Amino acid sequence: MDEDAxxxxxxxSLHVPEPRFRPGDAVDFADFDIPDVAxxxxxxxxxxxxxxxxxxxxxxxxxDLDGASGGAWAPRLSPERLxxxxxxxxxxxxxxxxxxxxxxxxxxxxYMKCTGEEATSIAAAYALDRDDMCFPSYRQQGLxxxxxxxxxxxxxxxxSNRGDRLKxxxxxxxxxxxxxxxFSISGNLATxxxxxxxxxxxxxxxxxxxxxxxWCGEGSTAEGDxxxxxxxxxxxxxxxxxxxxxxxxxxSSFSGFAGAESTTFAARAVGYGIAGLRVDGNxxxxxxxxxxxxxxxxxxxxxxxxxxxxxxxxxxxSTSDDPTKYRSAEERSAWPLGDPIARLKQHLIAIGAWDxxxxxxxxxxxxxxxxxxxxxxxxxxxxxDGLHQPFTTMFEDVFEELPWHLEEQSRQMVExxxxxxx
Amino acid sequence: MNMIQAINSALDICMERDxxxxxxxxxxxxxxGVFKATEHLQKKHGKxxxxxxPITECGIIGVAVGMCTYGLRPVPEIQFADYIYxxxxxxxxxxxxxxxxxxxxxxxxxxxxxxxGGGIFxxxxxxxxxxxxxxxxxxxxxxxxxxxxxAKGLLIAAIEDNDPVIFFExxxxxxxxxxxxxxxxxxxxxxxxxxxxxxxxxxxPLGKAATVREGNDVTILCYxxxxxxxxxxxxxxGIDAEIIDLRTLVPLDIEAIEASVKKTGRCxxxxxxxxxxxxxxxxxxxxxxxxxxxxxxxxxxxxxWDTPYPHSLEWAYFPGPVRLGQALxxxxxx
Numbered sequence: 149m150d151e152d153a154x155x156x157x158x159x160x161s162l163h164v165p166e167p168r169f170r171p172g173d174a175v176d177f178a179d180f181d182i183p184d185v186a187x188x189x190x191x192x193x194x195x196x197x198x199x200x201x202x203x204x205x206x207x208x209x210x211x212d213l214d215g216a217s218g219g220a221w222a223p224r225l226s227p228e229r230l231x232x233x234x235x236x237x238x239x240x241x242x243x244x245x246x247x248x249x250x251x252x253x254x255x256x257x258x259y260m261k262c263t264g265e266e267a268t269s270i271a272a273a274y275a276l277d278r279d280d281m282c283f284p285s286y287r288q289q290g291l292x293x294x295x296x297x298x299x300x301x302x303x304x305x306x307x308s309n310r311g312d313r314l315k316x317x318x319x320x321x322x323x324x325x326x327x328x329x330x331f332s333i334s335g336n337l338a339t340x341x342x343x344x345x346x347x348x349x350x351x352x353x354x355x356x357x358x359x360x361x362x363w364c365g366e367g368s369t370a371e372g373d374x375x376x377x378x379x380x381x382x383x384x385x386x387x388x389x390x391x392x393x394x395x396x397x398x399x400s401s402f403s404g405f406a407g408a409e410s411t412t413f414a415a416r417a418v419g420y421g422i423a424g425l426r427v428d429g430n431x432x433x434x435x436x437x438x439x440x441x442x443x444x445x446x447x448x449x450x451x452x453x454x455x456x457x458x459x460x461x462x463x464x465x466s467t468s469d470d471p472t473k474y475r476s477a478e479e480r481s482a483w484p485l486g487d488p489i490a491r492l493k494q495h496l497i498a499i500g501a502w503d504x505x506x507x508x509x510x511x512x513x514x515x516x517x518x519x520x521x522x523x524x525x526x527x528x529x530x531x532x533d534g535l536h537q538p539f540t541t542m543f544e545d546v547f548e549e550l551p552w553h554l555e556e557q558s559r560q561m562v563e564x565x566x567x568x569x570x
Numbered sequence: 571m572n573m574i575q576a577i578n579s580a581l582d583i584c585m586e587r588d589x590x591x592x593x594x595x596x597x598x599x600x601x602x603g604v605f606k607a608t609e610h611l612q613k614k615h616g617k618x619x620x621x622x623x624p625i626t627e628c629g630i631i632g633v634a635v636g637m638c639t640y641g642l643r644p645v646p647e648i649q650f651a652d653y654i655y656x657x658x659x660x661x662x663x664x665x666x667x668x669x670x671x672x673x674x675x676x677x678x679x680x681x682x683x684x685x686x687g688g689g690i691f692x693x694x695x696x697x698x699x700x701x702x703x704x705x706x707x708x709x710x711x712x713x714x715x716x717x718x719x720x721a722k723g724l725l726i727a728a729i730e731d732n733d734p735v736i737f738f739e740x741x742x743x744x745x746x747x748x749x750x751x752x753x754x755x756x757x758x759x760x761x762x763x764x765x766x767x768x769x770x771x772x773x774x775p776l777g778k779a780a781t782v783r784e785g786n787d788v789t790i791l792c793y794x795x796x797x798x799x800x801x802x803x804x805x806x807x808g809i810d811a812e813i814i815d816l817r818t819l820v821p822l823d824i825e826a827i828e829a830s831v832k833k834t835g836r837c838x839x840x841x842x843x844x845x846x847x848x849x850x851x852x853x854x855x856x857x858x859x860x861x862x863x864x865x866x867x868x869x870x871x872x873x874x875w876d877t878p879y880p881h882s883l884e885w886a887y888f889p890g891p892v893r894l895g896q897a898l899x900x901x902x903x904x
Contacts, residue, residue, distance in 0.1 A: 314671065342636065346640075380624060545674050546669070548731075553824075
C-alpha cells in the first residue's frame with residue numbers, strides 16, 4: 149500500500165505501562181480493594197482447578213487489619229507455634245539488618261533483604277515438611293532460618309570466607325544447603341522452577357512422599373522457564389507448589405511489566421489447568437494456610453498449585469539499588485496490607501498470647517543472636533581480607549575429577565603467582 | 571547393528587542395570603523417537619521411566635536437573651541439536667555449574683542425547699553442529715561417536731559418568747558409514763567392520779581418542795561423520811595419513827594428538843561445524859602450542875563455511891572429499 153493510501157487509517161499506538169506512583173508523588177491506596185477474610189472459600193484439597201477460579205483473582209486472607217482472624221482458611225495453630233513463627237520472622241529481619249550493615253561496612257560485596265516479605269518464606273516453611281525440597285529464589289532466606297539452619301554458616305557464605313562451604317564461588321546470599329532440603333540458588337531467574345517440577349516428578353515416579361516447592365518473583369514469571377515449569381507441572385500432575393512472590397517491583401520495573409495490568413499472577417494457573425491461589429503475602433496465617441492446603445493437595449496426588457503471594461518489597465532490590473530513584477518513598481508506609489511482623493504481633497496480642505514487653509525482649513534476643521553469629525563468622529574472615537579458600541580450590545568441582553587441562557591451568561596459576569611474588 | 575540400534579542397546583542395558591536412569595524427550599516414549607533410538611524402551615521399562623514431554627527444551631533440561639537433584643540419572647533427548655538453544659541456559663548456567671556452585675552438594679549426572687550434523691537435506695534448522703558452544707562451557711563433557719561400537723560404549727560411559735555430558739549423534743551415519751561422495755548411497759553398517767557390536771555391556775572411556783589409521787605423513791584430527799569422509803579421502807589419495815577419531819572433545823585426548831603430530835609433523839583438522847571459533851580453532855591452537863617445533867607445514871582446517879546450513883546447497887557446504895583432498899595436498903606439498 150502506498151503512503152498516501154494509509155493516511156485515512158487509524159494509527160496504531162503502543163502501550164507502555166507506568167506505575168501509579170513515582171518519586172515525589174503522594175501515595176493514595178484508597179481505591180485498593182481488600183477483600184474480607186470471609187470472602188474466599190476454602191475448596192476441598194481434591195477440588196478441580198476450574199472449581200476455584202475465583203481464588204486466582206481474589207485474595208485469601210485470615211488476619212484482618214485489626215489483628216482478628218477468621219474465614220474458611222483460618223488454620224488451627226497453637227499460640228506457641230504462632231509465637232515461634234513470629235520469632236523466626238523477627239530473626240530474619242534482624243539477620244537482614246545486620247548483613248545489610250556489614251555490606252555497607254565493606255565486609256562483603258552484596259546483600260539482599262526480604263523486609264516486608266518475611267511471612268512468605270517463614271509461614272510457608274512452617275507448612276511444609278522439613279524434607280520437602282525447596283527451590284528458592286534469592287529472597288527466601290527465611291526458609292533456611294525457619295529450618296533452624298546455622299546463621300554462622302549463612303554468614304560464612306555471605307563473607308565468602310574460609311568457612312564458606314561453597315568455597316567462595318557464589319555471590320553473597322546464593323546459599324546451598326542440601327541437608328536443609330534447600331537447593332543451590334541461581335542468579336539466572338526462574339531456572340529453579342522447572343527444576344522443582346523435575347524433582348517433584350522424580351519423587352512421584354518413585355512412589356516417594358516428598359514434594360517440592362519453588363519460588364520466583366512476579367517479574368520472572370515472564371521467563372520461559374516459568375511457563376515450561378507450569379506446563380510440565382500440569383501435564384504430569386507433579387506434586388509441586390509454584391510460589392510467585394508478587395512484591396510489586398523487579399528492581400525498578402513495576403509488576404505491570406510482567407503483565408500485572410491485565411490479570412493476576414495466580415491467574416497464570418488458570419490457563420494451565422492448575423489450582424491457583426492469590427494470597428495476602430503479608431498475612432502469615434494466610435500464607436501458612438494456602439501452603440498447607442497446596443502441600444496436602446500435592447501429597448494426595450491432586451497435582452500442583454500456583455500461589456501468588458501479594459506482598460510489597462519494603463526495601464531496595466539489593467544493596468546495589470536505590471529505590472528512591474524510581475518509586476515514591478511513601479509507598480512502603482502506605483502499603484494497605486501492612487507489615488507481616490506487625491500484623492502477626494498484633495494478632496498474638498489480640499488473642500492474649502503476647503504483649504509489647506515480650507516483643508521488645510524478643511527483638512533484643514534475636515539481635516543478640518545475630519550479633520553473636522556475626523562475630524563467630526567473622527573469625528573465619530570477611531570478603532577481601534585474605535581469609536579465603538586456597539587458590540587452587542578454584543579448579544575443583546568443575547568436573548568430578550580434575551581433567552588434564554584444569555590441572556595444567558591450576559599449576560600455571562600457582563607458578564605465575566610465585567613468579568610475580570604474590 | 572547400526573548406530574541407532576547400538577544407542578538403543580546402550581540405553582536398554584543402562585536402564586536394566588540402574589533403576590535411577592530415566593529417558594525423557596519429545597516423542598521418545600510410545601513412538602520410540604523420530605529416529606527410533608528409544609524404540610521399545612517404554613514398553614520394557616515403563617512409562618514413568620521413559621516418557622514423552624511437552625515441546626519445551628528448556629523444560630526438558632530444567633526438569634532433568636531437578637530429577638538429578640532427587641537422585642535420578644536422566645537421559646534427555648533433544649530431538650535435533652538445532653533445537654538445543656532454548657535449553658542452553660539450563661545446560662550452561664545450571665547443569666554445567668551445579669557441582670561447582672554448590673561445591674559438590676548438588677550434581678547433574680545427565681546425558682543429553684541429540685542428533686546433529688548435516689547431509690540429510692535438513693536445511694538450516696536440522697543440520698547444525700553446535701558442539702563448540704558446549705566445549706566452551708566449563709563443566710560439560712562433549713562426546714561424539716563415529717561408529718556403532720563406539721556409540722554404544724561411549725554412551726554407556728557417558729550415562730555412568732557423574733558429570734553432565736552432551737552426546738551428539740551424527741545422524742548422517744546413523745544407518746551406515748558415509749565417505750562424503752554425496753551421490754553415493756550410504757553403505758549399511760552391516761557391511762562395515764566397525765559395526766560388530768556386542769549385545770552385552772561394555773564401555774569406552776571418555777577422553778580417549780581412537781587411531782583409525784596409523785600413518786607417518788600427516789595427522790588428521792576428526793570426529794563423527796568426518797571420520798568416514800577422511801578415511802575415504804586418505805584411501806583415494808594414497809597419502810600415509812594418521813587418522814585420529816577424537817571421540818570426546820571434552821575431555822580431550824591431548825596425549826594422542828600430541829604424540830601423533832610430533833610423529834607426522836603435519837596436521838589437518840576436519841569438522842562439519844562453521845569455522846570461526848569452531849572446535850578446530852581450539853585444536854589448532856593446542857597443536858601450535860605443543861607441537862610447534864615439530865610442524866613442517868601450517869595447520870589446515872577443513873570445515874563448514876561460516877553460514878547457516880543452506881538446504882539446496884548443502885553439498886557445497888559439507889566439507890567433503892574434494893576440499894579435504896586439496897587441503898591434504900597443500901599440507902603435503904608445503
